[in-house]
Amino acid sequence: MSSTVGTGRLAGRVALVTGASRGIGAAISRAYAKEGADLVLVSRTTGGLEELDDEIRGLTGKSSLLVPLDLKDFDAIDRLGAALYERYGRLDVLVGNAGILGTLSPLGHIAPKEFQEVIDLNLTANWRLLRVMDPLLRQSEAGRAIFVTSGAAKGPRAYWGTYAISKAALEMMVGIYAQEIQQTKVRANLIDPGRTRTRMRAKAYPGEDPMSLKTPDEIVEPFVTLASAAFTGNGERVKAQ
Numbered sequence: 001m002s003s004t005v006g007t008g009r010l011a012g013r014v015a016l017v018t019g020a021s022r023g024i025g026a027a028i029s030r031a032y033a034k035e036g037a038d039l040v041l042v043s044r045t046t047g048g049l050e051e052l053d054d055e056i057r058g059l060t061g062k063s064s065l066l067v068p069l070d071l072k073d074f075d076a077i078d079r080l081g082a083a084l085y086e087r088y089g090r091l092d093v094l095v096g097n098a099g100i101l102g103t104l105s106p107l108g109h110i111a112p113k114e115f116q117e118v119i120d121l122n123l124t125a126n127w128r129l130l131r132v133m134d135p136l137l138r139q140s141e142a143g144r145a146i147f148v149t150s151g152a153a154k155g156p157r158a159y160w161g162t163y164a165i166s167k168a169a170l171e172m173m174v175g176i177y178a179q180e181i182q183q184t185k186v187r188a189n190l191i192d193p194g195r196t197r198t199r200m201r202a203k204a205y206p207g208e209d210p211m212s213l214k215t216p217d218e219i220v221e222p223f224v225t226l227a228s229a230a231f232t233g234n235g236e237r238v239k240a241q
């Protein structure tokens, strides 16, 4: 893990991170906490969120707001937006990181239920988040939306069907949103983390030596950069490694 204290680049900023219970989302959350952000942590597993909260409290002395929810429950996303508006009146940073791989197989073999689940989480939940958080981001002095994409979105790759389709559509969504907010103080960008040592990567490449990959904590610096008020790029696709 990198240093225990940052330089306050996100001091006082309220940041919501989805998929915070492990992997890249947990590392983003740790990095944001070290830079002074107040965190809203979302994923399904309460235990993972509580462990991260303990760790962050150990690093910074501050507690995070834990929101255990299944992002496929779209009404719950709407309720979260209302709750954050009541609590903070704004949102400074939104990180749409939660994602699932689904099963790598030919398009014709994918179970319809699984296709729907991957699209619901990787695409529709991010649209529902964007839809409900957009007014809160506009209340910020420098609202920043960051969505996590993948190299799989860059072109057709056999057997990566649902996942690649969901990420390609996510990239289009963020591009459109970036154009729509161009005249506001909000900025929206994509980050492709690249090959990173997480549970998802191990599922996609079971034969790979995990020790050959960077850890999530080693790749999160661009997430800090793009979340800061100083970063004014919009509609960009940034590679983390």
Ligand SMILES: NC(=O)c1ccc[n+]([C@@H]2O[C@H](COP(=O)([O-])OP(=O)(O)OC[C@H]3O[C@@H](n4cnc5c(N)ncnc54)[C@H](OP(=O)(O)O)[C@@H]3O)[C@@H](O)[C@H]2O)c1
Pocket: 018, 019, 020, 021, 022, 023, 024, 025, 042, 043, 044, 045, 046, 048, 069, 070, 071, 072, 097, 098, 099, 100, 121, 148, 149, 150, 151, 192, 193, 194, 195, 196, 197, 198, 199, 200, 201
């Ligand atoms: N690792 C890589 O090499 C790589 C490369 C390119 C892109 N990415 C992208 O990076 C992002 C993070 O992936 P990762 O590698 O860190 O994967 P991971 O270790 O599997 O973590 C996924 C996170 O998403 C959460 N999540 C899954 N389903 C959810 C649901 N229905 N509702 C709420 N949260 C849910 C998980 O928490 P719960 O299970 O507790 O809900 C977990 O915190 C994903 O968008 C992925 O596509 C990863």
